[in-house]
Amino acid sequence: MTSVPDASAALLQMRGVYKSYGERKILDRIDLDVQAREKVAIIGPSGSGKTTILRIAIGLVKPDAGTIRIDGAYLWHEETQAGLKPAGERHARKVRRAVGIVFQQFNLFPHMTAIENVREPLVHALGLSRAEGDARATDLLTQVGLKDHLTKHPAQLSGGQQQRVAIARSLALQPKIMLFDEVTSALDPELVGEVLRVVRDLAHASDMSMLIVTHEMAFAADIADRVLMFDQGQIVEEGPPAQVLKAPQNLRTRKFLRAVLER
Amino acid sequence: MSGFHWDWAFAWSIVPQLAQGVVVTVIATATGSALAFALGLIWTFVRIAQIRLVTPAVWFFVQFIRGTPLLIQLYFLFYVLPTWGLSVSALATGVIGLGLFFSAYAAEIYRAGIEDLPAGQWEAALTLGLPVRRVWTGIILPQAIRAVLPMLGNIVVNMFKQTALLSTITVLELLASGMAIGQMTYRFVEPLTLVGAFYFAVSYLAARALRALETRDDIRA
Numbered sequence: 336m337t338s339v340p341d342a343s344a345a346l347l348q349m350r351g352v353y354k355s356y357g358e359r360k361i362l363d364r365i366d367l368d369v370q371a372r373e374k375v376a377i378i379g380p381s382g383s384g385k386t387t388i389l390r391i392a393i394g395l396v397k398p399d400a401g402t403i404r405i406d407g408a409y410l411w412h413e414e415t416q417a418g419l420k421p422a423g424e425r426h427a428r429k430v431r432r433a434v435g436i437v438f439q440q441f442n443l444f445p446h447m448t449a450i451e452n453v454r455e456p457l458v459h460a461l462g463l464s465r466a467e468g469d470a471r472a473t474d475l476l477t478q479v480g481l482k483d484h485l486t487k488h489p490a491q492l493s494g495g496q497q498q499r500v501a502i503a504r505s506l507a508l509q510p511k512i513m514l515f516d517e518v519t520s521a522l523d524p525e526l527v528g529e530v531l532r533v534v535r536d537l538a539h540a541s542d543m544s545m546l547i548v549t550h551e552m553a554f555a556a557d558i559a560d561r562v563l564m565f566d567q568g569q570i571v572e573e574g575p576p577a578q579v580l581k582a583p584q585n586l587r588t589r590k591f592l593r594a595v596l597e598r
Numbered sequence: 599m600s601g602f603h604w605d606w607a608f609a610w611s612i613v614p615q616l617a618q619g620v621v622v623t624v625i626a627t628a629t630g631s632a633l634a635f636a637l638g639l640i641w642t643f644v645r646i647a648q649i650r651l652v653t654p655a656v657w658f659f660v661q662f663i664r665g666t667p668l669l670i671q672l673y674f675l676f677y678v679l680p681t682w683g684l685s686v687s688a689l690a691t692g693v694i695g696l697g698l699f700f701s702a703y704a705a706e707i708y709r710a711g712i713e714d715l716p717a718g719q720w721e722a723a724l725t726l727g728l729p730v731r732r733v734w735t736g737i738i739l740p741q742a743i744r745a746v747l748p749m750l751g752n753i754v755v756n757m758f759k760q761t762a763l764l765s766t767i768t769v770l771e772l773l774a775s776g777m778a779i780g781q782m783t784y785r786f787v788e789p790l791t792l793v794g795a796f797y798f799a800v801s802y803l804a805a806r807a808l809r810a811l812e813t814r815d816d817i818r819a
Contacts, residue, residue: 460727
Protein backbone atom coordinates (compact mmCIF):
# COMPACT_ATOMS: atom_id res chain seq x y z
CA MET A 336 0.00 0.00 0.00
CA THR A 337 1.36 3.42 -0.88
CA SER A 338 0.62 6.39 1.27
CA VAL A 339 -0.38 9.12 -1.13
CA PRO A 340 -1.71 12.09 0.85
CA ASP A 341 -5.42 12.21 0.36
CA ALA A 342 -6.72 15.73 -0.13
CA SER A 343 -10.17 14.78 1.04
CA ALA A 344 -8.86 12.82 4.01
CA ALA A 345 -11.50 12.57 6.70
CA LEU A 346 -10.74 13.32 10.33
CA LEU A 347 -11.68 9.76 11.17
CA GLN A 348 -11.23 7.28 8.38
CA MET A 349 -11.95 3.58 8.77
CA ARG A 350 -11.32 1.12 6.00
CA GLY A 351 -12.30 -2.53 5.94
CA VAL A 352 -12.59 -2.75 9.70
CA TYR A 353 -13.34 -6.31 10.68
CA LYS A 354 -13.84 -7.75 14.12
CA SER A 355 -15.10 -11.09 15.33
CA TYR A 356 -15.18 -12.82 18.68
CA GLY A 357 -14.80 -16.48 17.86
CA GLU A 358 -17.57 -17.43 15.47
CA ARG A 359 -19.46 -14.22 16.10
CA LYS A 360 -18.91 -11.51 13.49
CA ILE A 361 -19.21 -8.13 15.23
CA LEU A 362 -18.10 -5.81 12.46
CA ASP A 363 -18.00 -6.94 8.86
CA ARG A 364 -15.55 -4.84 6.83
CA ILE A 365 -16.80 -1.39 7.78
CA ASP A 366 -15.81 1.73 5.81
CA LEU A 367 -16.65 4.84 7.76
CA ASP A 368 -15.55 8.46 7.44
CA VAL A 369 -16.24 11.36 9.73
CA GLN A 370 -15.23 14.72 8.28
CA ALA A 371 -13.92 17.66 10.26
CA ARG A 372 -16.77 19.34 12.17
CA GLU A 373 -19.19 16.66 11.02
CA LYS A 374 -21.68 15.18 13.52
CA VAL A 375 -22.56 11.59 12.72
CA ALA A 376 -25.16 9.56 14.59
CA ILE A 377 -25.16 5.77 14.66
CA ILE A 378 -28.41 3.93 15.28
CA GLY A 379 -29.24 0.26 15.23
CA PRO A 380 -30.39 -2.68 17.34
CA SER A 381 -28.31 -3.94 20.24
CA GLY A 382 -25.55 -6.27 19.14
CA SER A 383 -25.28 -4.54 15.77
CA GLY A 384 -21.68 -3.46 16.42
CA LYS A 385 -22.36 0.22 17.27
CA THR A 386 -20.45 0.26 20.51
CA THR A 387 -17.62 -1.82 19.08
CA ILE A 388 -17.03 0.62 16.23
CA LEU A 389 -16.59 3.42 18.79
CA ARG A 390 -14.24 1.32 20.89
CA ILE A 391 -12.25 0.55 17.77
CA ALA A 392 -12.18 4.22 16.77
CA ILE A 393 -10.43 5.15 20.00
CA GLY A 394 -8.23 2.07 20.11
CA LEU A 395 -9.73 0.33 23.13
CA VAL A 396 -10.34 -2.61 20.83
CA LYS A 397 -7.98 -3.63 18.06
CA PRO A 398 -9.68 -4.78 14.86
CA ASP A 399 -8.78 -8.13 13.33
CA ALA A 400 -8.33 -6.42 9.97
CA GLY A 401 -8.62 -2.98 8.43
CA THR A 402 -7.11 0.43 9.09
CA ILE A 403 -8.11 3.39 11.22
CA ARG A 404 -6.75 6.86 10.55
CA ILE A 405 -7.25 9.72 12.93
CA ASP A 406 -6.40 13.17 11.63
CA GLY A 407 -4.14 11.54 9.05
CA ALA A 408 -2.23 9.21 11.40
CA TYR A 409 -2.79 5.47 11.43
CA LEU A 410 -3.86 4.18 14.82
CA TRP A 411 -2.29 0.73 14.66
CA HIS A 412 0.25 1.28 11.89
CA GLU A 413 3.33 3.33 11.26
CA GLU A 414 3.97 4.74 7.82
CA THR A 415 7.41 3.85 6.51
CA GLN A 416 9.16 4.09 3.15
CA ALA A 417 8.22 0.49 2.55
CA GLY A 418 4.55 1.08 3.39
CA LEU A 419 2.47 0.39 6.44
CA LYS A 420 4.07 -1.41 9.34
CA PRO A 421 2.03 -2.69 12.28
CA ALA A 422 2.57 -0.60 15.41
CA GLY A 423 1.73 -1.23 19.02
CA GLU A 424 0.11 0.37 22.04
CA ARG A 425 2.84 3.00 22.43
CA HIS A 426 2.12 4.38 18.97
CA ALA A 427 -1.65 4.14 19.41
CA ARG A 428 -1.38 6.13 22.63
CA LYS A 429 -0.11 9.16 20.71
CA VAL A 430 -2.63 8.96 17.89
CA ARG A 431 -5.50 8.39 20.33
CA ARG A 432 -4.89 11.82 21.87
CA ALA A 433 -7.06 13.45 19.21
CA VAL A 434 -10.06 11.33 20.22
CA GLY A 435 -12.28 11.67 23.27
CA ILE A 436 -15.01 9.36 24.47
CA VAL A 437 -17.97 9.56 26.84
CA PHE A 438 -19.02 6.18 28.14
CA GLN A 439 -22.46 4.79 28.86
CA GLN A 440 -21.44 4.09 32.48
CA PHE A 441 -19.63 7.44 32.94
CA ASN A 442 -16.49 5.73 34.28
CA LEU A 443 -15.70 8.62 36.59
CA PHE A 444 -12.95 8.06 39.13
CA PRO A 445 -15.02 7.48 42.29
CA HIS A 446 -12.26 8.44 44.73
CA MET A 447 -11.91 11.91 43.20
CA THR A 448 -14.17 14.94 43.34
CA ALA A 449 -15.76 16.39 40.19
CA ILE A 450 -13.01 18.96 39.79
CA GLU A 451 -10.29 16.37 40.47
CA ASN A 452 -11.77 14.12 37.79
CA VAL A 453 -11.60 16.88 35.20
CA ARG A 454 -8.22 18.12 36.39
CA GLU A 455 -6.71 14.63 36.11
CA PRO A 456 -6.03 14.64 32.34
CA LEU A 457 -5.15 18.36 32.38
CA VAL A 458 -2.37 17.84 34.90
CA HIS A 459 -1.20 14.34 34.06
CA ALA A 460 -1.72 14.16 30.30
CA LEU A 461 -1.28 17.80 29.27
CA GLY A 462 1.20 18.75 32.00
CA LEU A 463 -0.61 21.81 33.33
CA SER A 464 0.09 22.91 36.89
CA ARG A 465 -2.47 22.12 39.55
CA ALA A 466 -3.65 25.73 39.64
CA GLU A 467 -3.99 25.93 35.87
CA GLY A 468 -5.72 22.57 35.91
CA ASP A 469 -8.18 23.72 38.57
CA ALA A 470 -8.98 26.91 36.65
CA ARG A 471 -9.57 25.05 33.40
CA ALA A 472 -11.56 22.30 35.13
CA THR A 473 -13.76 24.92 36.80
CA ASP A 474 -14.45 26.48 33.39
CA LEU A 475 -15.37 23.11 31.89
CA LEU A 476 -17.64 22.14 34.77
CA THR A 477 -19.30 25.55 34.60
CA GLN A 478 -19.89 24.96 30.92
CA VAL A 479 -21.86 21.78 31.70
CA GLY A 480 -23.81 23.51 34.49
CA LEU A 481 -22.00 22.04 37.49
CA LYS A 482 -20.35 25.14 38.93
CA ASP A 483 -21.93 24.43 42.31
CA HIS A 484 -20.79 20.81 42.53
CA LEU A 485 -17.04 21.11 42.03
CA THR A 486 -15.99 19.41 45.24
CA LYS A 487 -18.56 16.63 45.30
CA HIS A 488 -17.63 13.00 44.76
CA PRO A 489 -19.45 11.05 42.02
CA ALA A 490 -21.49 9.15 44.62
CA GLN A 491 -22.92 12.48 45.80
CA LEU A 492 -24.10 13.41 42.31
CA SER A 493 -27.10 12.24 40.29
CA GLY A 494 -26.50 10.10 37.22
CA GLY A 495 -27.13 13.06 34.95
CA GLN A 496 -24.65 15.17 36.87
CA GLN A 497 -22.08 12.38 36.80
CA GLN A 498 -22.41 12.06 33.05
CA ARG A 499 -21.96 15.81 32.68
CA VAL A 500 -18.76 15.62 34.73
CA ALA A 501 -17.63 12.84 32.38
CA ILE A 502 -18.37 15.05 29.38
CA ALA A 503 -16.39 17.92 30.90
CA ARG A 504 -13.52 15.51 31.60
CA SER A 505 -13.46 14.29 28.00
CA LEU A 506 -13.46 17.87 26.75
CA ALA A 507 -10.39 18.65 28.83
CA LEU A 508 -7.97 17.35 26.21
CA GLN A 509 -9.75 19.30 23.45
CA PRO A 510 -10.17 16.29 21.19
CA LYS A 511 -10.76 16.81 17.49
CA ILE A 512 -13.39 14.12 17.50
CA MET A 513 -15.61 13.07 20.36
CA LEU A 514 -17.32 9.72 20.65
CA PHE A 515 -20.55 9.33 22.61
CA ASP A 516 -21.48 5.78 23.52
CA GLU A 517 -25.17 5.67 24.45
CA VAL A 518 -24.50 8.34 27.03
CA THR A 519 -28.08 8.43 28.34
CA SER A 520 -28.82 4.70 28.42
CA ALA A 521 -27.78 4.26 32.06
CA LEU A 522 -29.83 7.23 33.25
CA ASP A 523 -33.23 7.46 34.86
CA PRO A 524 -35.68 8.92 32.32
CA GLU A 525 -36.01 12.27 34.08
CA LEU A 526 -32.24 12.80 33.88
CA VAL A 527 -31.86 12.15 30.15
CA GLY A 528 -32.85 15.66 29.12
CA GLU A 529 -30.11 17.53 30.97
CA VAL A 530 -27.39 15.36 29.41
CA LEU A 531 -28.81 15.55 25.90
CA ARG A 532 -29.04 19.31 26.27
CA VAL A 533 -25.34 19.53 27.09
CA VAL A 534 -24.40 17.35 24.12
CA ARG A 535 -26.72 19.29 21.84
CA ASP A 536 -25.25 22.65 22.90
CA LEU A 537 -21.81 21.22 22.34
CA ALA A 538 -22.76 19.95 18.90
CA HIS A 539 -24.10 23.33 17.85
CA ALA A 540 -21.36 25.45 19.37
CA SER A 541 -18.23 23.42 18.78
CA ASP A 542 -16.03 22.60 15.81
CA MET A 543 -15.37 19.14 17.14
CA SER A 544 -16.38 16.20 15.00
CA MET A 545 -18.75 13.85 16.77
CA LEU A 546 -19.66 10.22 16.38
CA ILE A 547 -22.72 9.51 18.48
CA VAL A 548 -24.28 6.15 19.23
CA THR A 549 -27.78 6.80 20.49
CA HIS A 550 -31.28 5.45 20.90
CA GLU A 551 -32.75 8.95 21.10
CA MET A 552 -34.08 9.47 17.58
CA ALA A 553 -35.31 13.05 18.04
CA PHE A 554 -31.92 13.96 19.42
CA ALA A 555 -30.15 12.29 16.49
CA ALA A 556 -32.42 14.11 14.04
CA ASP A 557 -31.63 17.41 15.69
CA ILE A 558 -27.85 17.28 15.88
CA ALA A 559 -26.63 14.86 13.22
CA ASP A 560 -25.48 15.85 9.75
CA ARG A 561 -25.61 12.20 8.82
CA VAL A 562 -27.15 9.06 10.30
CA LEU A 563 -25.75 5.55 9.92
CA MET A 564 -27.95 2.55 10.47
CA PHE A 565 -25.99 -0.45 11.77
CA ASP A 566 -27.25 -3.99 11.65
CA GLN A 567 -25.35 -7.24 12.09
CA GLY A 568 -21.99 -5.55 11.81
CA GLN A 569 -22.75 -3.65 8.64
CA ILE A 570 -23.89 -0.17 7.70
CA VAL A 571 -27.18 -0.97 6.01
CA GLU A 572 -28.28 2.59 5.35
CA GLU A 573 -26.84 6.06 5.64
CA GLY A 574 -27.82 9.59 4.77
CA PRO A 575 -29.13 12.84 6.21
CA PRO A 576 -31.45 12.40 9.23
CA ALA A 577 -34.47 13.57 7.21
CA GLN A 578 -33.93 10.63 4.91
CA VAL A 579 -32.78 7.82 7.20
CA LEU A 580 -35.06 8.63 10.13
CA LYS A 581 -38.10 9.98 8.28
CA ALA A 582 -38.09 8.10 5.00
CA PRO A 583 -35.90 5.02 5.41
CA GLN A 584 -35.34 2.91 2.31
CA ASN A 585 -33.92 -0.17 3.95
CA LEU A 586 -36.28 -2.77 5.36
CA ARG A 587 -34.22 -3.34 8.46
CA THR A 588 -34.07 0.40 9.19
CA ARG A 589 -37.82 0.61 8.89
CA LYS A 590 -38.32 -2.35 11.18
CA PHE A 591 -35.87 -0.96 13.72
CA LEU A 592 -37.42 2.54 13.73
CA ARG A 593 -40.87 1.11 14.09
CA ALA A 594 -39.76 -0.95 17.08
CA VAL A 595 -38.08 2.07 18.68
CA LEU A 596 -41.05 4.36 18.14
CA GLU A 597 -43.52 1.83 19.51
CA ARG A 598 -41.53 1.62 22.73
CA MET B 599 -3.55 -30.82 93.56
CA SER B 600 -1.30 -27.86 94.15
CA GLY B 601 -4.22 -25.52 93.79
CA PHE B 602 -4.76 -22.55 91.56
CA HIS B 603 -3.57 -19.36 93.12
CA TRP B 604 -3.65 -15.92 91.52
CA ASP B 605 -1.45 -13.31 93.16
CA TRP B 606 -2.57 -9.80 92.24
CA ALA B 607 0.45 -8.14 93.80
CA PHE B 608 2.78 -10.34 91.75
CA ALA B 609 0.71 -9.74 88.62
CA TRP B 610 1.04 -5.98 89.02
CA SER B 611 4.73 -6.24 89.73
CA ILE B 612 5.52 -7.91 86.41
CA VAL B 613 3.54 -5.47 84.25
CA PRO B 614 6.49 -3.13 83.58
CA GLN B 615 8.63 -6.03 82.34
CA LEU B 616 5.81 -7.33 80.17
CA ALA B 617 5.31 -3.82 78.83
CA GLN B 618 8.82 -3.97 77.39
CA GLY B 619 7.78 -7.15 75.60
CA VAL B 620 4.70 -5.37 74.29
CA VAL B 621 6.92 -2.69 72.79
CA VAL B 622 8.99 -5.30 70.94
CA THR B 623 5.83 -7.08 69.75
CA VAL B 624 4.36 -3.84 68.46
CA ILE B 625 7.59 -2.88 66.71
CA ALA B 626 7.82 -6.32 65.09
CA THR B 627 4.18 -6.13 63.96
CA ALA B 628 4.47 -2.59 62.60
CA THR B 629 7.72 -3.06 60.70
CA GLY B 630 6.77 -6.58 59.63
CA SER B 631 3.47 -5.28 58.22
CA ALA B 632 5.17 -2.44 56.39
CA LEU B 633 7.60 -4.92 54.86
CA ALA B 634 4.81 -7.36 53.96
CA PHE B 635 2.73 -4.64 52.28
CA ALA B 636 5.71 -3.31 50.30
CA LEU B 637 6.99 -6.73 49.20
CA GLY B 638 3.46 -7.89 48.42
CA LEU B 639 3.05 -4.95 46.07
CA ILE B 640 6.32 -5.84 44.36
CA TRP B 641 5.24 -9.47 43.90
CA THR B 642 1.93 -8.25 42.47
CA PHE B 643 3.64 -6.00 39.95
CA VAL B 644 6.13 -8.68 38.94
CA ARG B 645 3.19 -10.99 38.37
CA ILE B 646 1.27 -8.43 36.31
CA ALA B 647 4.34 -7.42 34.30
CA GLN B 648 4.86 -11.01 33.08
CA ILE B 649 8.66 -10.75 32.90
CA ARG B 650 10.28 -13.79 31.39
CA LEU B 651 11.92 -16.06 34.00
CA VAL B 652 11.49 -13.46 36.76
CA THR B 653 7.71 -13.77 37.06
CA PRO B 654 7.65 -17.59 37.26
CA ALA B 655 10.52 -17.51 39.75
CA VAL B 656 8.77 -14.99 41.99
CA TRP B 657 5.51 -16.87 41.67
CA PHE B 658 7.19 -20.09 42.77
CA PHE B 659 8.84 -18.29 45.65
CA VAL B 660 5.46 -16.93 46.80
CA GLN B 661 3.89 -20.39 46.58
CA PHE B 662 6.80 -21.81 48.51
CA ILE B 663 6.41 -19.27 51.29
CA ARG B 664 2.71 -19.99 51.54
CA GLY B 665 3.28 -23.72 51.48
CA THR B 666 5.76 -23.99 54.35
CA PRO B 667 5.32 -23.23 58.07
CA LEU B 668 6.41 -19.83 59.28
CA LEU B 669 8.36 -21.46 62.09
CA ILE B 670 10.62 -23.30 59.64
CA GLN B 671 11.20 -20.09 57.70
CA LEU B 672 12.17 -18.30 60.91
CA TYR B 673 14.57 -21.10 61.90
CA PHE B 674 16.07 -21.03 58.43
CA LEU B 675 16.64 -17.28 58.51
CA PHE B 676 18.00 -17.43 62.03
CA TYR B 677 20.25 -20.50 61.88
CA VAL B 678 21.16 -20.92 58.20
CA LEU B 679 21.60 -17.42 56.83
CA PRO B 680 24.39 -16.51 59.31
CA THR B 681 26.37 -19.51 58.05
CA TRP B 682 26.22 -17.82 54.61
CA GLY B 683 27.70 -14.70 56.14
CA LEU B 684 24.42 -12.84 56.46
CA SER B 685 23.81 -12.00 60.05
CA VAL B 686 21.47 -9.43 61.49
CA SER B 687 19.88 -9.06 64.91
CA ALA B 688 17.28 -11.56 66.08
CA LEU B 689 14.54 -8.94 65.92
CA ALA B 690 15.50 -7.91 62.37
CA THR B 691 15.56 -11.58 61.37
CA GLY B 692 12.09 -11.99 62.85
CA VAL B 693 10.75 -8.94 61.06
CA ILE B 694 12.16 -10.17 57.75
CA GLY B 695 10.61 -13.57 58.36
CA LEU B 696 7.19 -12.15 59.19
CA GLY B 697 7.38 -9.65 56.33
CA LEU B 698 8.26 -12.32 53.76
CA PHE B 699 5.66 -14.77 55.01
CA PHE B 700 2.79 -12.31 55.01
CA SER B 701 3.89 -10.61 51.79
CA ALA B 702 2.77 -13.77 49.99
CA TYR B 703 -0.75 -13.23 51.31
CA ALA B 704 -0.67 -9.47 50.75
CA ALA B 705 0.21 -10.10 47.08
CA GLU B 706 -2.88 -12.24 46.65
CA ILE B 707 -5.04 -9.56 48.30
CA TYR B 708 -3.67 -6.76 46.11
CA ARG B 709 -4.24 -8.87 43.02
CA ALA B 710 -7.86 -9.47 43.97
CA GLY B 711 -8.36 -5.76 44.63
CA ILE B 712 -6.88 -4.80 41.29
CA GLU B 713 -8.79 -7.43 39.32
CA ASP B 714 -12.09 -6.48 40.94
CA LEU B 715 -11.92 -2.90 39.67
CA PRO B 716 -14.36 -2.28 36.81
CA ALA B 717 -12.73 -2.34 33.36
CA GLY B 718 -14.21 1.11 32.81
CA GLN B 719 -11.64 2.59 35.18
CA TRP B 720 -8.80 1.35 32.98
CA GLU B 721 -10.59 2.47 29.83
CA ALA B 722 -11.21 5.96 31.19
CA ALA B 723 -7.59 6.31 32.28
CA LEU B 724 -6.30 5.05 28.94
CA THR B 725 -8.53 7.24 26.79
CA LEU B 726 -7.66 10.32 28.86
CA GLY B 727 -4.02 9.84 27.92
CA LEU B 728 -2.76 9.32 31.47
CA PRO B 729 0.79 7.95 31.66
CA VAL B 730 1.03 4.35 32.86
CA ARG B 731 2.68 5.34 36.14
CA ARG B 732 -0.12 7.78 36.93
CA VAL B 733 -2.77 5.22 36.04
CA TRP B 734 -1.36 2.96 38.76
CA THR B 735 -0.58 5.53 41.44
CA GLY B 736 -3.55 7.83 40.86
CA ILE B 737 -6.37 5.61 39.64
CA ILE B 738 -5.90 1.91 40.20
CA LEU B 739 -3.99 1.47 43.45
CA PRO B 740 -5.87 4.05 45.54
CA GLN B 741 -9.14 2.32 44.69
CA ALA B 742 -7.85 -1.24 44.87
CA ILE B 743 -6.13 -0.71 48.22
CA ARG B 744 -9.14 1.06 49.70
CA ALA B 745 -11.30 -1.88 48.64
CA VAL B 746 -9.04 -4.46 50.32
CA LEU B 747 -8.18 -2.42 53.41
CA PRO B 748 -10.11 -4.74 55.76
CA MET B 749 -8.20 -7.75 54.39
CA LEU B 750 -4.87 -5.98 54.73
CA GLY B 751 -5.88 -5.14 58.30
CA ASN B 752 -6.51 -8.83 58.85
CA ILE B 753 -2.91 -9.49 57.88
CA VAL B 754 -1.76 -7.12 60.61
CA VAL B 755 -3.90 -8.88 63.20
CA ASN B 756 -2.64 -12.30 62.13
CA MET B 757 0.94 -11.12 62.13
CA PHE B 758 0.46 -9.62 65.58
CA LYS B 759 -0.47 -13.05 66.92
CA GLN B 760 2.30 -14.81 65.00
CA THR B 761 4.96 -12.54 66.53
CA ALA B 762 4.82 -14.98 69.45
CA LEU B 763 6.85 -17.33 67.24
CA LEU B 764 9.74 -14.87 67.37
CA SER B 765 10.27 -16.05 70.97
CA THR B 766 11.72 -19.21 69.41
CA ILE B 767 14.54 -17.24 67.82
CA THR B 768 15.48 -15.38 71.03
CA VAL B 769 13.52 -12.20 70.36
CA LEU B 770 12.38 -10.86 73.71
CA GLU B 771 8.87 -10.03 72.62
CA LEU B 772 5.77 -10.33 74.78
CA LEU B 773 5.57 -14.12 75.08
CA ALA B 774 9.31 -14.46 75.67
CA SER B 775 9.08 -11.79 78.37
CA GLY B 776 6.31 -13.71 80.08
CA MET B 777 8.22 -17.00 79.83
CA ALA B 778 11.34 -15.34 81.20
CA ILE B 779 9.41 -14.16 84.24
CA GLY B 780 7.97 -17.65 84.70
CA GLN B 781 11.37 -19.29 84.57
CA MET B 782 12.81 -16.77 87.04
CA THR B 783 10.00 -16.97 89.57
CA TYR B 784 8.48 -20.39 88.92
CA ARG B 785 5.14 -18.65 88.61
CA PHE B 786 3.62 -19.06 85.17
CA VAL B 787 -0.05 -18.39 85.85
CA GLU B 788 0.14 -14.64 86.09
CA PRO B 789 2.60 -13.87 83.25
CA LEU B 790 1.02 -16.26 80.76
CA THR B 791 -2.49 -15.12 81.65
CA LEU B 792 -1.55 -11.48 81.25
CA VAL B 793 0.22 -12.22 77.96
CA GLY B 794 -2.78 -14.13 76.65
CA ALA B 795 -5.18 -11.44 77.82
CA PHE B 796 -3.16 -8.78 76.04
CA TYR B 797 -3.12 -10.71 72.74
CA PHE B 798 -6.84 -11.28 73.03
CA ALA B 799 -7.71 -7.70 73.91
CA VAL B 800 -5.76 -6.25 71.00
CA SER B 801 -6.97 -8.86 68.49
CA TYR B 802 -10.57 -8.47 69.60
CA LEU B 803 -10.53 -4.70 69.36
CA ALA B 804 -8.76 -4.83 66.01
CA ALA B 805 -11.31 -7.30 64.66
CA ARG B 806 -14.11 -5.01 65.79
CA ALA B 807 -12.42 -2.04 64.11
CA LEU B 808 -11.95 -4.00 60.88
CA ARG B 809 -15.59 -5.00 60.84
CA ALA B 810 -16.51 -1.34 61.18
CA LEU B 811 -14.17 -0.59 58.29
CA GLU B 812 -15.88 -3.23 56.13
CA THR B 813 -19.37 -1.95 56.72
CA ARG B 814 -18.49 1.73 56.67
CA ASP B 815 -20.65 3.88 54.50
CA ASP B 816 -17.89 5.47 52.54
CA ILE B 817 -18.99 7.98 49.95
CA ARG B 818 -15.72 7.56 48.12
CA ALA B 819 -15.90 3.80 47.84
